[in-house]
Amino acid sequence: MDSQLTSRALHSRINNNISQLLQRFENIIAPTRFDHVDHTQTAVEAYNLNVETGALIRAAEDILSLTRSMKEAWLFEKLDTLGENDRDRQRNKELEENVQKVKGMVMKELSEGSKESS
Incomplete structure (x- = not known):
C-alpha cells in the first residue's frame, strides 16, 4: 500500500485491468463462433478456454485488490480524493x-x- 498512489498510476492500473478483462472475455467468446468437428481442435480450444478463464479470474482479482488498496488508502488518508x-x-x-x-x-x-x- 505504500507504493505510489498517484492519480496517474491508479488510472493506468484501472485501464490495464479493464483491457485485460475485455481481452480475456473476447478470447473466451471468439472460438464459440466456429463449429469444429475435429477432436484435436476441440481439445486445443478447451485448453485455451481454461487458460483464458484463469487469466480472466486473475484480472478480476487484481481489480478487487486495487479497490481494496484504494479503500485502505482512503481510510488512512493516503489517497487524495479531493484532487x-x-x-x-x-x-x-x-x-x-x-x-x-x-x-x-x-x-x-x-x-x-x-x-x-x-
Whole structure:
C-alpha cells in the first residue's frame, strides 16, 4: 500500500485491468463462433478456454485488490480524493493563517470595544 498512489498510476492500473478483462472475455467468446468437428481442435480450444478463464479470474482479482488498496488508502488518508496538489494545500494553509489573523484582530477589537463601553 505504500507504493505510489498517484492519480496517474491508479488510472493506468484501472485501464490495464479493464483491457485485460475485455481481452480475456473476447478470447473466451471468439472460438464459440466456429463449429469444429475435429477432436484435436476441440481439445486445443478447451485448453485455451481454461487458460483464458484463469487469466480472466486473475484480472478480476487484481481489480478487487486495487479497490481494496484504494479503500485502505482512503481510510488512512493516503489517497487524495479531493484532487488537491501542493499548490492547493499551500493556498489553503495561507487562507487558514489569514483567517486566524482576522479572527485575532476581530477578537481584539471586540475586547477593546467592550472595555471602552464599560
